[in-house]
Amino acid sequence: MPKDSFDSDVIVIGAGPGGYVAAIRAAQLGATVTVVEKEYLGGTCLNWGCIPSKALIASTEAYQNVLHADKMGVKIDGKVSIDFDAIVKRKEKVVTTLRGGVGMLFKKNKINHVEGFAKFVDKNTISVEKDGKKTKLRAKNFILAMGSSVIYLPVPGLEGGQKEGVWTSDDAVNPPFVPKKMLILGGGAVGVEFSYVFNGLGADVTLVEMMPTVIPMMDEDLGKELGKQLKKQGVGVKVGASLDKCEKTKNGWKCHVTTGGKTEVIEVDVVLLGVGRKANTDGMALDKIGVKLHRRGVEIVDDSLKTHVGNIYAIGDVTGRIQLAHVASAEGVRVATNIVKGEAKQMDYKAVPNCVYTVPEVASVGLSESEAKSQGYEVVTGRFDFRGLGKAMATGHIDGFVKVVCEKKYGEVLGLHMVGAHVTDMIPEGVAAINLEATIESMIDMIHAHPTMAEAILEAFEDAHGMAIHK
Template sequence: MADQYDIIVIGAGPGGYVAAIRAAQLGLKAAIVEREHMAGICSNWGCIPTKALLRSAEIYGHMEHAKDFGLKADTYDFDIAEIVKRSRGIAGRMNDGVQFLMKKNKVDIIWGEATITRPGEIKVEASKKKPIEPQHPKPKTTLGEGTYTAKNIIVATGARPRVLPGIEPDGETIWTYFEALKPAKMPKSVAVMGSGAIGIEFASFYRSLGAEVTVIELLPQIMPVEDAEIAGLARKRFEKRGIAILTDAKVAKVDKGKDGITAHVELKGGEKKQIKAEVLISAVGVQANSEHLGLEKAGVKIDRGVIVVDGHGRTNVAGIWAIGDVAGPPMLAHKAEHEAVIAVETIAGKTVHGLDKSKIPGCTYCEPQVASVGLTEAKAKEMGRDIRVGRFPFVGNGKAIALGEPDGLVKTIFDKKTGELLGAHMVGAEVTELIQGFVIAMNLETTEEELMHTIFPHPTLSETMKESVLDAYGQAINI
């Protein structure tokens, strides 16, 4: 059978739909297979709807402090049903937007579950995946069950919440991020297991709306991938907001009762605690959706559930590629999107650099926000790098003070000999928007001298970035 397509993409999340669009832009005939919803977990159950919830919480928080800005808001409240409705509506818009982009770029949509029967061939069957909520209408023009062939198959099936034995989510008192995104009512108390981006964002959201929140982290540091100094400052802010935090703490078991859960927590040194809450949010990471795809039969190498790829998305089997969460950490939408472009352009015969994981930014949209790129101070020292470290607090920035956001820090790490920017780490207002400046600087191999001679607009939060660079070389002006 002649190949029907140049590329078939399995999965219509951020990696998958970007791959399909880029293929179409390059003149390749492309199709995308989706079993559940266009736009993937990120737009339907992750990145976008969580930011909608957090925006509502942020505005509510501003209302609580209206008098600090000379404003009067004596009566105000929130409606959790309306907050969730807004969030779900935004997710729906994203879903519809991706369907439009497929039509615009003449990408065929194949609705169902795909299995790779051999390199270059997939079989699509009706989806067995039960939607968590009613699906958005399927595109009017879709293909369905059948066998399809392509010169190249890109697996972009994403990941799902990791489940710990004995603490399986039940959708009632033990939640994953699916249930946490659409609570039927506002819980009075929440325990969060895990302090990565997902756990901390939900802890921040529910605390902003008045819930008693306890975060339980197995490791000694919350937000374990972040620079220790930044994570420590974030922790102080979280605790000041009333979030209780336990580190070096293991949830040994969870008892369910009619009024909620009791988490039995074992602390370092043998101490034990019981944490009672209406709900427990399990946020202990995600696992790749690499099963039931026919990968093993096709001979594709998988390591601990993750498809093994090179820097261009190639697996060990010619014609089979993988991108995004299913291809391993960091499991971030923007990493998936970038991998998609690299893989498709490689397939198209273009010369393209492989993925450089050291230049992938990470962002957590809690209150305060946290963002970073590159090496932490500890990692740089561990690697034997001779470094300079610069720091600049938000309290020295006029815009931060005017915003009522004086608590924050920008930290930069440079190679002492070459001036290479090795890493940047930030906590404070809008740092998730600021971090890209440092990402661009690293990508362009900018030195400290070039950053020092860059003019930053005044008054802006971005000035903290320049001051941090200046501080690394003993030249900070405003502190």
């Protein structure tokens, strides 16, 4: 093969929400694109993450709504129960349908889908191995989008896998059963979502988080409120706590949990590790061709997402930076555009929304109050509780609140933080506000539909301005 002949303009390695989106955009812009995927189209998000967990959460919520239907004046005679197999089957159908959708999009955009594991030969060549057979592929540019995988966080005494009652999030989205008693380690998005699901489906759940609140990556007020709501639902929320060691029992584990200096032993069937992921970079010979790796993944040169090798880019979890599907997709679009159009535009991470799909939901974008203060902003905040809204009362979704964080001098919107029903669907307002450089005054000039939960956003901005109407 002559040295300057290429099979594709762009080869994308990994077909998750970063890779498949990058591939489609590059193809739309006229590039010839090949995607190499070692497993399923859709990656973690679609197969083991966002989507299957949302399907399980939806079933759980449906069950809970029926259980509490009397509150809304609906009387149910007879037994209400769950069909766990049906729940898992439904989830599986959702996943396979969406996975097929990605395949259709590839066909439509004439993207060449190659199954197998990619290993670099030189900076323009990979060798793809599938069932012992190797194929060489050459491209002008590469997008590394291999994503990340769960890792087993080392806990003294805790060994084994699903069969031994040690689950990761991969196991939790394909649960063989609902454990009777369960300990979930880590109160991040994964930990709290599965706490809601398994508690809601009848398990006795203890949630152990090291930091002083659950979801510690978000504004402190959100974590406090969510912790309170989960406790109300029956989850044993332990914050500022650590899982010191585990002892194997006949049917599960004895877990030694220390909270504020006091240690207690909690017996469970299953320990779910809700923390820890690792970039998928092993065995690809990346370092041999000059792509530098750091502790958490592929090192990029700047926010144009180039690696140390000029024709190779990295997006999504594999960079070890922000591990969110929508960030990977946005990075994929940016990189695909940069490659095809010969640009070097940088990503802007000022307004990255972050959502947690518990009941109540949590959503956040921009700076938390403490982040804003530590960055030197003079901060003004506003807050409005959903219980003050007509829509919240009418629908029975009175829990939670909206908090806005703004800069004082100009009124610049710095952050929007919400906990409550439907808040993940309301967060785009905050994204738009921050991206478009809105100020408090411009936000309160916007008419918000009535009755909606989003009125709380208007009221919170009014509050930051010193005059919420319904507070």
